[in-house]
Amino acid sequence: MRSATIINGWDIGGVNIKAVRVEWHGNRARVIKAVSIPFEIWHNPSELADQLKIAGQNLTFKTEEPHGVTITAELSDAFRIKREGIHFILSALQKAFVYSPVYIFNLEGGFYNFLEADEKPLMCAATNWLASARYIANIHNNCILIDVGSTTTDIIPIKEGKVICHERTDTGRLINNELVYSGVLRTNPNAIVHTVPLRDKECPFAAEYFTTMADVYLILGDISADTYSCPTADKRQKTVRDARARLARLICADTEILTTDEIDSMAQYLSQKQTEQISEAILNVLATAAFSKIIPVVVTGTGAFLAERAARAIGIQDVIHWESKDDHNCLPAFSVASLLNEHIGKL
Amino acid sequence: MRSATIINGWDIGGVNIKAVRVEWHGNRARVIKAVSIPFEIWHNPSELADQLKIAGQNLTFKTEEPHGVTITAELSDAFRIKREGIHFILSALQKAFVYSPVYIFNLEGGFYNFLEADEKPLMCAATNWLASARYIANIHNNCILIDVGSTTTDIIPIKEGKVICHERTDTGRLINNELVYSGVLRTNPNAIVHTVPLRDKECPFAAEYFTTMADVYLILGDISADTYSCPTADKRQKTVRDARARLARLICADTEILTTDEIDSMAQYLSQKQTEQISEAILNVLATAAFSKIIPVVVTGTGAFLAERAARAIGIQDVIHWESKDDHNCLPAFSVASLLNEHIGKL
Numbered sequence: 139m140r141s142a143t144i145i146n147g148w149d150i151g152g153v154n155i156k157a158v159r160v161e162w163h164g165n166r167a168r169v170i171k172a173v174s175i176p177f178e179i180w181h182n183p184s185e186l187a188d189q190l191k192i193a194g195q196n197l198t199f200k201t202e203e204p205h206g207v208t209i210t211a212e213l214s215d216a217f218r219i220k221r222e223g224i225h226f227i228l229s230a231l232q233k234a235f236v237y238s239p240v241y242i243f244n245l246e247g248g249f250y251n252f253l254e255a256d257e258k259p260l261m262c263a264a265t266n267w268l269a270s271a272r273y274i275a276n277i278h279n280n281c282i283l284i285d286v287g288s289t290t291t292d293i294i295p296i297k298e299g300k301v302i303c304h305e306r307t308d309t310g311r312l313i314n315n316e317l318v319y320s321g322v323l324r325t326n327p328n329a330i331v332h333t334v335p336l337r338d339k340e341c342p343f344a345a346e347y348f349t350t351m352a353d354v355y356l357i358l359g360d361i362s363a364d365t366y367s368c369p370t371a372d373k374r375q376k377t378v379r380d381a382r383a384r385l386a387r388l389i390c391a392d393t394e395i396l397t398t399d400e401i402d403s404m405a406q407y408l409s410q411k412q413t414e415q416i417s418e419a420i421l422n423v424l425a426t427a428a429f430s431k432i433i434p435v436v437v438t439g440t441g442a443f444l445a446e447r448a449a450r451a452i453g454i455q456d457v458i459h460w461e462s463k464d465d466h467n468c469l470p471a472f473s474v475a476s477l478l479n480e481h482i483g484k485l
Numbered sequence: 486m487r488s489a490t491i492i493n494g495w496d497i498g499g500v501n502i503k504a505v506r507v508e509w510h511g512n513r514a515r516v517i518k519a520v521s522i523p524f525e526i527w528h529n530p531s532e533l534a535d536q537l538k539i540a541g542q543n544l545t546f547k548t549e550e551p552h553g554v555t556i557t558a559e560l561s562d563a564f565r566i567k568r569e570g571i572h573f574i575l576s577a578l579q580k581a582f583v584y585s586p587v588y589i590f591n592l593e594g595g596f597y598n599f600l601e602a603d604e605k606p607l608m609c610a611a612t613n614w615l616a617s618a619r620y621i622a623n624i625h626n627n628c629i630l631i632d633v634g635s636t637t638t639d640i641i642p643i644k645e646g647k648v649i650c651h652e653r654t655d656t657g658r659l660i661n662n663e664l665v666y667s668g669v670l671r672t673n674p675n676a677i678v679h680t681v682p683l684r685d686k687e688c689p690f691a692a693e694y695f696t697t698m699a700d701v702y703l704i705l706g707d708i709s710a711d712t713y714s715c716p717t718a719d720k721r722q723k724t725v726r727d728a729r730a731r732l733a734r735l736i737c738a739d740t741e742i743l744t745t746d747e748i749d750s751m752a753q754y755l756s757q758k759q760t761e762q763i764s765e766a767i768l769n770v771l772a773t774a775a776f777s778k779i780i781p782v783v784v785t786g787t788g789a790f791l792a793e794r795a796a797r798a799i800g801i802q803d804v805i806h807w808e809s810k811d812d813h814n815c816l817p818a819f820s821v822a823s824l825l826n827e828h829i830g831k832l
Contacts, residue, residue, distance in 0.1 A: 215731065216719075218721075219730070219741050220739050220741070307742070309683075309688060312689045312690075313683065313687070313688045313689075315689075317737075318689070319692040320692060326675065329690070336660065341656060341660045342662075342665070343659075344659075345676030345677075346636075346666075347694065372527075387562060390560055390655030390664075390666075395567075
C-alpha cells in the first residue's frame with residue numbers, strides 16, 4: 139500500500155499547455171500547483187520542449203514523479219499530418235523530462251510508454267476529452283459532461299460509469315456533435331453565424347479575424363480580463379472599450395458609426411446564437427445516447443457558464459458545476475493525473 | 486486640348502496595394518505599367534509609406550503626373566476607427582508622393598485634395614467599388630457589375646449610366662448584399678458554410694484559420710499558384726498536395742485519414758456553396774434595383790470565373806468579361822485613373 143503519491147498531469151494543446159501537480163492520499167486529491175501557459179504552437183513549434191521545461195519548473199515536480207500526458211496539439215498546422223505532430227510532441231516531451239517516467243494517455247483509456255506511443259501515434263491524438271470523461275465517469279455514473287473551453291466544447295455521454303461515444307477521433311466526434319468547435323474565447327463569430335440584426339435588417343459579417351467570442355463575453359460581463367487568456371484580434375487591450383471597437387469591425391463599422399447599445403446588442407445576439415449552437419449539440423448527443431432516465435449535466439471549463447445556459451435553455455434542470463477549485467480549471471490535466479494514479483496503483 | 490495625358494491610379498487596400506500608370510490619347514487608354522504588391526497593413530502599418538514609394542518606383546511615374554487614389558485599408562484593425570485609418574493613409578500618401586498632385590476619390594464620385602480629404606475622412610473610406618462602378622457605367626449603361634476579388638465581392642447595379650446603390654458605406658452595402666465579404670483567395674470556408682457532407686453524414690468544421698478558398702480553387706484547377714497571391718494558412722507551399730492537407734484539417738482530419746477523392750469532394754462542395762452565396766446576393770441586388778428589362782452582368786476580378794458561374798446558375802445568359810488585359814486585373818486602380826483623366830479634362 140502506498141501512503142501518498144504525487145503525480146503530474148499534462149494537457150498539451152495547440153494554444154495552451156496546462157499542467158497540475160497532484161498529491162493523493164488514497165482517493166483524496168490535493169492540487170499542489172497548477173500551471174497554464176498560453177503557447178500557440180504554430181508560431182514556433184521548435185520552442186515546445188523549452189515551454190514544457192518552463193512549465194515543469196513552475197510545477198516544481200521532482201524527477202522521480204510520474205507524468206501523465208494528454209495531447210491535442212497534433213492538429214496544429216505546424217504539422218503536415220497528425221502522425222508527424224504526435225512524433226514531434228513525444229520527442230519534445232522526451233527532451234523536457236529526460237529522467238522522469240512519462241505515461242502517454244491513449245484512446246483506449248490506457249497509457250503507453252514512449253516506445254508504444256511512437257508505434258501507435260494516432261492512438262495518442264486528441265485524448266484530453268477522454269481523460270476528463272473517464273475521470274468524471276468514476277464520480278457521476280450517468281451524466282453528460284460538458285467542457286466548454288477557449289476554443290472547443292466537449293459533450294460526452296457517460297452511462298453506467300462508461301464513456302459511450304461511438305467515435306473517438308476528432309472528425310468522428312465532430313460528426314456526432316460530441317466535439318463542437320466553438321469556445322468562449324478564441325472562436326470567431328463567423329464560425330457560429332453569418333449575420334446579426336441591425337436597425338431592423340440583417341447585416342452580414344466581414345469574413346476576417348477582427349474579433350472573437352472573448353470580446354463578446356467581456357462586453358457582457360461574463361468573463362474578466364484575467365480570464366481572457368488568448369491574444370486580442372487587434373493586439374489592443376482586453377478592455378470593454380477596445381472589445382467594442384473590435385466587435386463593431388465585424389460588420390465593417392466602428393465606434394463612431396455604431397452606438398454602444400448597438401454593439402452590446404450584437405454581443406447579446408452572438409452569445410445567444412452560441413448558446414443555441416451548444417444546446418442543439420447537447421440535444422443530439424442526448425438523442426444518440428438514449429438514456430433511459432433523466433440524467434444531470436456536469437459542466438466545466440472556462441465556459442462552464444455557457445454550458446449551464448445551453449443546458450437550461452433546453453429544459454435540463456440538474457446542472458452540476460465541476461468545482462474548478464479541484465482541478466484549477468484544467469480538468470483534462472487533473473484527470474489524466476488521477477487516471478495515472480489509479481493505473482500505477484494497479485501495476 | 487491635351488494630346489496625351491499620363492495618370493497613375495491607386496487602389497490602397499488592407500491586403501494589397503495595386504497601381505496602374507495609364508496613358509490616354511483622347512478616350513483611348515494604354516496601361517504603361519501595372520503593379521500589385523501584397524501588403525497586409527495590420528502587420529506593420531508604419532511601412533505603408535515605404536511600400537507606396539516602392540510601388541511608385543515600380544510604376545516609373547514622373548513627378549508631375551497626377552495620382553488618383555481609392556482607399557479601403559482604413560477598415561484594418563491597425564486603426565481604432567476608420568477616421569484614424571484614413572488620416573494615417575493620407576499622411577503616408579503625402580510622405581510617399583511629396584511633389585506630385587494627388588487626388589483622393591470620394592463617395593460622391595468626385596475628388597478631394599489632401600486638405601479636403603483630411604476634413605471629410607469618412608467620405609474617402611472604402612471607395613474602390615465606386616470608382617469601378619462609375620467607370621463601367623460609362624461603357625455599359627445598364628448592367629450589374631460583379632467584381633470578385635481575393636477577399637470580397639462587389640455587386641453593383643448600374644441603371645441608365647448611373648450607379649444606383651442606396652447606401653455607400655461598407656456596413657450599408659453589406660446589408661444590401663452589394664458588398665459580399667467573400668472572395669476566391671483569402672476567405673475562410675467557415676465564413677461561407679459550417680459543415681460538409683462526409684461519408685453520408687454532415688461534418689462540422691474546425692473553427693480555425695486552417696485553410697482558405699484559394700486552396701479550394703487551386704485543388705479544382707480554377708486558379709494557378711501564380712494567382713494564389715495571399716499567404717497560405719500554414720505557410721507551406723501553393724501546391725495541390727499541400728492545399729489538400731490544409732483542406733483536410735478543416736474537419737480535423739489529414740491526408741492519411743481522408744482519401745484524395747474525399748478532399749476533392751469537399752473542395753467541390755465549398756465552391757458550390759460559395760457560388761450559391763454570390764448567386765443569392767445577385768438575386769437580391771436585382772430585386773432591389775428593379776430593372777425594367779433584362780440586363781447583362783459584367784464580371785471582373787481574380788474571381789471573375791466565380792462571378793460568371795454564380796450569374797449563370799440563376800439563369801443570366803448575358804455575361805460580359807471585363808477584359809483583364811485592359812486594367813491588368815485591377816479595375817479600381819484603372820478606373821480611378823480614368824475618372825481622374827475626365828476630371829482633369831474638365832478643370
